[in-house]
Amino acid sequence: xxxxxxxxxxxxxxxxxxxxxxxxxxxDTRLLLDCGNGxxxxxxxxxxxxxxxxxxxxxxxxxxxxxLVPYAYALTYAPRQQPVPVAGYPGTDKPAxxxxxxxxxxxxxxxxxxxxxxxxxxxxxxxxxxxxxxxSTVEVGTLRARFMEVPHFTTTYAxxxxxxxxxxxxxxxxxxxxGDALVEIARDTDLLLVEATxxxxxxxxxxxxxxxxxxxxxxxxxxxxxxVLTHISxxxxxxxxxxxxxxxxxxxxxxxxxxxxxxx
Numbered sequence: 001x002x003x004x005x006x007x008x009x010x011x012x013x014x015x016x017x018x019x020x021x022x023x024x025x026x027x028d029t030r031l032l033l034d035c036g037n038g039x040x041x042x043x044x045x046x047x048x049x050x051x052x053x054x055x056x057x058x059x060x061x062x063x064x065x066x067x068l069v070p071y072a073y074a075l076t077y078a079p080r081q082q083p084v085p086v087a088g089y090p091g092t093d094k095p096a097x098x099x100x101x102x103x104x105x106x107x108x109x110x111x112x113x114x115x116x117x118x119x120x121x122x123x124x125x126x127x128x129x130x131x132x133x134x135x136s137t138v139e140v141g142t143l144r145a146r147f148m149e150v151p152h153f154t155t156t157y158a159x160x161x162x163x164x165x166x167x168x169x170x171x172x173x174x175x176x177x178x179g180d181a182l183v184e185i186a187r188d189t190d191l192l193l194v195e196a197t198x199x200x201x202x203x204x205x206x207x208x209x210x211x212x213x214x215x216x217x218x219x220x221x222x223x224x225x226x227x228v229l230t231h232i233s234x235x236x237x238x239x240x241x242x243x244x245x246x247x248x249x250x251x252x253x254x255x256x257x258x259x260x261x262x263x264x
Contacts, residue, residue: 029141
């Protein structure tokens with residue numbers, strides 16, 4: 001199983017970067033995990049977007065879903081997606097329509113998002129939209145995903161991936177504040193991609209994210225074998241974040257970089 005970082009920024013993009021988005025590859029299976037602003041262009045640097053089997057969404061915050069809009073426009077209007085010959089393309093009666101697997105409430109959220117300027121069914125017409133039951137296991141090709149709700153500002157799920165090919169485990173924290181749920185789902189995982197957004201806890205007292213030290217502590221408690229800090233701005237000193245995370249984890253952690261690939 002290969003995980004490629006397309007975007008690792010928090011809710012504001014790095015200079016030249018993208019928000020949350022990760023490409024999972026396992027054999028012939030291709031899954032896009034979250035699709036924040038800037039991710040669609042990054043995806044196209046690595047893979048033809050019509051070859052994506054499914055997009056899986058952890059939660060419905062803008063920095064994890066916004067690039068579903070340009071993705072939907074491409075699937076709708078690209079010349080090769082048309083039913084009749086156009087611009088040198090022969091026409092097709094089987095345009096690509098990847099699965100879009102998202103939390104309950106996604107349909108109404110997407111309609112509200114695009115309905116303010118156009119047809120509110122843009123996203124659900126472009127993709128095969130499914131709202132998942134977090135108690136279930138989602139299967140996409142050789143990949144299996146299970147869910148655990150983690151505390152955030154909105155309903156959010158950490159996601160644990162395994163493969164029928166016998167590859168290792170990969171766990172994605174999504175966005176979360178400190179708590180036991182992430183430790184539970186990430187127990188003994190081979191690779192934990194964990195958010196480390198903050199230089200210090202939120203000053204309001206209302207928590208939704210973690211510091212690098214808190215991320216490292218969760219990884220230590222889970223017994224994760226490898227740890228990568230993500231959802232982290234280029235304005236936060238990477239060496240400081242690495243030191244803070246490593247001290248709490250008890251071993252060296254890594255900082256996610258766009259284009260970096262990890263294998264389990």
